[in-house]
Amino acid sequence: xxxxxxxxxxxxxSVGDRVTFTCRASQSISTYLNWFQQKPxxxxxxxxxxxxxxxxxxxxxxxxSGSGTDFTLTINSLQPEDFATYYCxxxxxYPFTFGRGTKxxxx
Amino acid sequence: xxxxxxxxxxxxxxxGSLRLSCAASGFTFSNYAMSWVRxxxxxxxxWVSGLTSGGDSTYYAGSVQxxxxxxxxxxxxxxxxxxxxxxxxxxxxxxxxxxxxxxHQLDYWGQGxxxxxxx
Numbered sequence: 001x002x003x004x005x006x007x008x009x010x011x012x013x014s015v016g017d018r019v020t021f022t023c024r025a026s027q028s029i030s031t032y033l034n035w036f037q038q039k040p041x042x043x044x045x046x047x048x049x050x051x052x053x054x055x056x057x058x059x060x061x062x063x064x065s066g067s068g069t070d071f072t073l074t075i076n077s078l079q080p081e082d083f084a085t086y087y088c089x090x091x092x093x094y095p096f097t098f099g100r101g102t103k104x105x106x107x
Numbered sequence: 108x109x110x111x112x113x114x115x116x117x118x119x120x121x122x123g124s125l126r127l128s129c130a131a132s133g134f135t136f137s138n139y140a141m142s143w144v145r146x147x148x149x150x151x152x153x154w155v156s157g158l159t160s161g162g163d164s165t166y167y168a169g170s171v172q173x174x175x176x177x178x179x180x181x182x183x184x185x186x187x188x189x190x191x192x193x194x195x196x197x198x199x200x201x202x203x204x205x206x207x208x209x210x211h212q213l214d215y216w217g218q219g220x221x222x223x224x225x226x
Contacts, residue, residue: 031210036213043202095157097154
């Protein structure tokens, strides 16, 4: 199985900040990398697919990059509604696997 | 509008069985792969199982292989997860999710159904 490693596990930031999350795959997954946002008690929401494609309706302050094994998610100018947990997930091969998540909270 | 509605969760004893359902609407269900993803209380997301649009190929996480069976009825626009030999560690909210064709990304999710395995 492909292992997904996210860092950091938690991050504190302020409204208006720029933050970056990192995700690493245990083997090359080309650009089959997706990012999700999850708020407490809610289902995950797809933000970015194919490493850098913005899902419909997602604000442009979210962006993704990377290929192979190393990927990043960046949020420019944090908004209050962005404080949540973020997960990466590979869809290159079954079984699909998620990272352990990065919890973003308010500094 | 795409909608996915899970049902069938509840309290079950260790060793017991449960069948989850996911009713889909707002898209041509038979054209898309589907997955089940779970989240134990206070924990992260775990992909559980998936199957192709026609249901001919199925896939499982190692933690449920041999105990869970995924299936679909395209005439009823419904996805299923039959869970047998349930363990305490299977306690979680179970989500169904639609897979897109391009990068297999899980683009729509249901609201989840809670399964609790306890005596």
